[in-house]
Amino acid sequence: MIKTILKDAEDRMHKASEVVRQELAKIRTGKATTALLDGVKVEYYGSAMALSHVANVGVSDIHSLTVQPFDKGALDPIMKGIQAANLGLNPIKDADVIRVPIPPLNEERRRELVKLTKKFGEEGKIAIRNIRRDVIEHLKKSEKAEHFSEDERKRGEAEVQKMTDKGIKDIDALLTQKEKEIMEV
Numbered sequence: 001m002i003k004t005i006l007k008d009a010e011d012r013m014h015k016a017s018e019v020v021r022q023e024l025a026k027i028r029t030g031k032a033t034t035a036l037l038d039g040v041k042v043e044y045y046g047s048a049m050a051l052s053h054v055a056n057v058g059v060s061d062i063h064s065l066t067v068q069p070f071d072k073g074a075l076d077p078i079m080k081g082i083q084a085a086n087l088g089l090n091p092i093k094d095a096d097v098i099r100v101p102i103p104p105l106n107e108e109r110r111r112e113l114v115k116l117t118k119k120f121g122e123e124g125k126i127a128i129r130n131i132r133r134d135v136i137e138h139l140k141k142s143e144k145a146e147h148f149s150e151d152e153r154k155r156g157e158a159e160v161q162k163m164t165d166k167g168i169k170d171i172d173a174l175l176t177q178k179e180k181e182i183m184e185v
């Protein structure tokens with residue numbers, strides 16, 4: 001019983017740190033990465049579709065992306081979708097391809113982005129701590145209902161604490177790396 005509870009907790013903590021990783025990938029660092037356009041929706045044939053479903057996104061160099069539509073009729077909707085995403089990017093139509101230059105970040109914008117990364121990191125840490133709290137409550141209730149010993153419960157709590165520490169350490173490592181990328185000129 002305890003192993004099932006701990007496995008569930010580990011999975012949930014891993015998902016929480018993955019959400020932080022995905023959110024950080026969307027933050028612009030001044031370098032071109034296809035993850036910048038992951039959240040872009042394109043209005044195409046009457047429905048909103050993910051950009052990756054209507055075009056190939058690639059990195060042409062460190063400061064620009066290329067978007068190659070599967071259908072040439074999708075050029076204008078893709079450009080509108082990129083502009084509507086409020087990423088601060090200005091796509092340029094170049095024959096059958098859309099070029100997306102990535103402008104360099106100024107110092108003030110870099111500091112704002114670092115604050116944003118810290119906010120995402122803190123939300124992830126809070127999620128992990130909430131999971132720890134829920135699991136410890138679950139262990140206490142299960143101790144009474146399942147009739148396992150107090151020692152087993154305490155070992156389970158210690159194991160959850162180790163998982164929590166590891167999850168928070170992972171998020172801190174992600175934040176440190178992202179801050180370094182953002183502040184790099």
